[in-house]
Amino acid sequence: MNTALAIFPEQSNTQEGPFQVLAGENLTGLAGRVVKLTHDTGKPEVQLPNDVHEEADYLLLDGGPDGSHVTVIALSRDRNVRVRLDGTCNPGDKLTLAAINGANDGKVRTVPATADTYWVFLRAEEKGVDEQLVLCRLLPNPGPQVVA
Known part of the structure; x- marks a missing residue:
């Protein structure tokens, strides 16, 4: 239970931090990617x-096969995380x-120049190279950003 909310009875059964949820597909070996x-x-x-x-506003902390329990944490402005x-x-x-495209699903990148609407949601806090878990x-x- 979230101790900050414990004094409010209507806020029972809440939690903060990482939690377990079912994998809706095979997420084995994909820790560090964002999921929805x-x-x-x-x-x-x-x-x-x-x-x-x-x-996609959760970070996968440990993956697993479809139907297994995996651990995620909600992305937050109050805490930085490392994302692939x-x-x-x-x-x-x-x-x-x-x-x-399969290989890059759940990874992040800088906003490309290719015309499309992108959900822009993170800010890099360090220099990053391909495949790094960037802070x-x-x-x-x-929110959405339209690149024309």
């Missing part, structure tokens, strides 16, 4: 994003989901 919270007939589960404009990078970045760069933090106002 979804459901299977009302049961919460996480999956990799399917498009560059989807909201596709390409390179510099401190201060805004990050979006990498191209959705970043949730932007104050994540």
Whole structure:
């Protein structure tokens, strides 16, 4: 239970920090990627994003096969995390989901020049190289960015 909320009875059964949820697909070996919270007939589960404009606002801390319990944490402006990078970045760069092509699902990258609508949600806090777990933090106002 979230101790900060414990004095408010309507806030029972809440928690802070990492939590376990079902994997909605095979997430084995994919720790450090971002995932989206979804459901299977009302049961919460996480999956990799399917498009560059989807909201993927949880970090996978440990992966596992489809149907297993995996550990995730919600992205936050109050805490930085390390997310798998596709390409390179510099401190201060805004990050979006990498191209959705199987190999890069759940990775992040700098906002590309290719015309599309991207969900821009993280800011790099260090210089990063391809495949690095780059230090970043949730932007104050994540949201769609249109590149024309």
